[in-house]
Amino acid sequence: EIVLRQSPGTLSLPPGERATLSCRASQSVSSSHLAWYQQKPGQAPRLLIYATSSRATGIPDRFSGSGSGTDFTLTITRLEPEDFAVYYCQQYGSSPETFGQGTKVEVK
Amino acid sequence: EMQLVQSGPEVKLPGESLRISCQGSGYIFTFYWIGWVRQMPGKGLEWMGIFYPGDSDARYSPSLQGQVTMSADKSINTAYLQFNSLKASDTAIYYCAKSYAGLHAFDMWGQGTMVTVSP
Numbered sequence: 001e002i003v004l005r006q007s008p009g010t011l012s013l014p015p016g017e018r019a020t021l022s023c024r025a026s027q028s029v030s031s032s033h034l035a036w037y038q039q040k041p042g043q044a045p046r047l048l049i050y051a052t053s054s055r056a057t058g059i060p061d062r063f064s065g066s067g068s069g070t071d072f073t074l075t076i077t078r079l080e081p082e083d084f085a086v087y088y089c090q091q092y093g094s095s096p097e098t099f100g101q102g103t104k105v106e107v108k
Numbered sequence: 109e110m111q112l113v114q115s116g117p118e119v120k121l122p123g124e125s126l127r128i129s130c131q132g133s134g135y136i137f138t139f140y141w142i143g144w145v146r147q148m149p150g151k152g153l154e155w156m157g158i159f160y161p162g163d164s165d166a167r168y169s170p171s172l173q174g175q176v177t178m179s180a181d182k183s184i185n186t187a188y189l190q191f192n193s194l195k196a197s198d199t200a201i202y203y204c205a206k207s208y209a210g211l212h213a214f215d216m217w218g219q220g221t222m223v224t225v226s227p
Binding site for chain 2: 001032033035037039044045046047050051056057086088090092095096097098099100101102
């Protein structure tokens, strides 16, 4: 099973700042098989990024993904008030497909 | 409009069985995988398994195999998650989600079904 470790656990930033979230895999993940989700309290997750760097429909371009092998990154170039949430990475190239434990982005 | 609508909250006793549902609309149900994701109270997302309604291909997380069964009724565009013998540790929100194109990233999610197991 591929274990995904996200860091940091919590990221405290003011609106307008750049957020950089990390997802590290215990084994290599194909770049076609890495996704990022956003989840707000009381809501279902929402797909942000698939295939490492492709934005899902309707996702603003301040969200971007990058990486390869075992190291992947989600970047939010300029935090908007609605971006404060929990973010999860997911690998779907190897069964069982797995999620990271999440990074909470909170207002500083 | 594409959507997944899940069945309502459940309160069950330990040892009871349960089947929750997830009805898809606005897309061709048999063309896309349906995944099930568990979220225990205050915790992260846990991938439970994925099911292809077109041919009933199912893949389970090893940690849950034998405890749950995924299925679907294509005639009513509905996927199911069956629990055989509930435990208190099954208390969680259960989400169904639709795969994106040929990938298993989930681009559409149901609203979640809260399952509470308590004596």
